[in-house]
Amino acid sequence: MPVTPPNRCRIVLIAPPVEDAAAFEQQLRAAISGGDIASIILPAYGLDEASFQAFAERIVPVAQSANIAAIIAEDTRIAGRVGADGLHLEAGRAALEEAIERFQGRLTVGAGGAKTRDDALDLGEARPDYIFFGRFGYDNKPEPHNRNLALGRWWAEMIEIPCIVMAGSDIASVSIVAETGCEFVALSSAIFGEGVDPEQAVAHANAILDDTAPRFGE
Template sequence: MPAKPVPPRPAPRLYLAVPVVEDPSELIASLPTLLAAADVAAVLVRLRETDQRTMISRVKALVPVIQSAGAALLIDGHVELVARAGADGAHLTGLVALEEALPSLKPDRIAGVGGLPTRHESMAAGELGADYVLFGEPDAHGQRPSTQAIAERLNWWDELFEPPCVGYATSREEAFEFASAGADFVLVGDFIFADQRGAGAALAEVSATIREAHASAFGKARAGLTPE
């Protein structure tokens, strides 16, 4: 019998990190248009530190806007706020934070993790049950690996492990490299919102870039080209 064809590999999706939220009203006004500009799988909400009640109210204001666009809302840290604010999950930094957060997040919510400097820690995160691993984000001192090193880590993970991997891109060029290396998601943030053309134009451009990179690296395995 002939071998069954391998299903086309889907193109990476975007993971959008919004600016630190203090007053969510401006973000609420701009997000519907922004999220309509590209295929955004999830939004990472970074909160300005204040009292819990205020942080919860800020997330609650963003939840319907993000979820109605078909994206998940993840809070950066602050696991204790996730359920109370109606968020879809949390992004943790480091194995200890992941391990401590899992009992409160699983099985209903997403637990993603970054801050994994070694391959051993990455594998340990996967074994613990992380829903995704993030490679390439700056450390506490603002340092990050080279683009090549991040792409190599993404490629290694993609070839060997099941949980999705995310590449933290600080430019359109990095987004291209990480999509080519096998990232399941590409996280973008500051450079999108700093673009003088507007965040929507920048997001649409980087979305097209990762589709182009994916099509080049993986043939026809791109969004919209899967057979009926």
């Protein structure tokens, strides 16, 4: 992996719903072997607290050992217990502001759930570390959702806070996302889907981004 992160849109992994944590750990290790990854977000997908914590305890150190930021969705207590690098919140502005007041500076605090420009601006006024356009588990079509692309393009042009835009199930869709000017492209099924080799998929995504993504500051 490069010592200096590339000066273009980077990959954020979204963990899929997982039945076998050990198997997912091996998938993640394979993905890490494929090249540059900025971070991974771990949603609970309805797991009970003990099961989600056990999953996070297994996955967070694997990510961190590869200099990948591990971000826990929604659960501040588990984020603290497992020593995560960040929190991802979709519970609205009040919860976001509370988390920022409590944790920002110690943890990355990101915001999701915005479906309109007004939603996004409202969350942005709380000054999260990033904003996410997309929904976990809904990257089941080859192309990114047009609304997420439009929001990402508008946000990247207007707002300094970094944004993440969800790609589709086709790894080639990272190019479409990068064209918006967003800082990060989120990938889940394109990396961890059935029959996919995570190492090859991450390598392919990075190669596409190297060839097509705009360079920041140029």
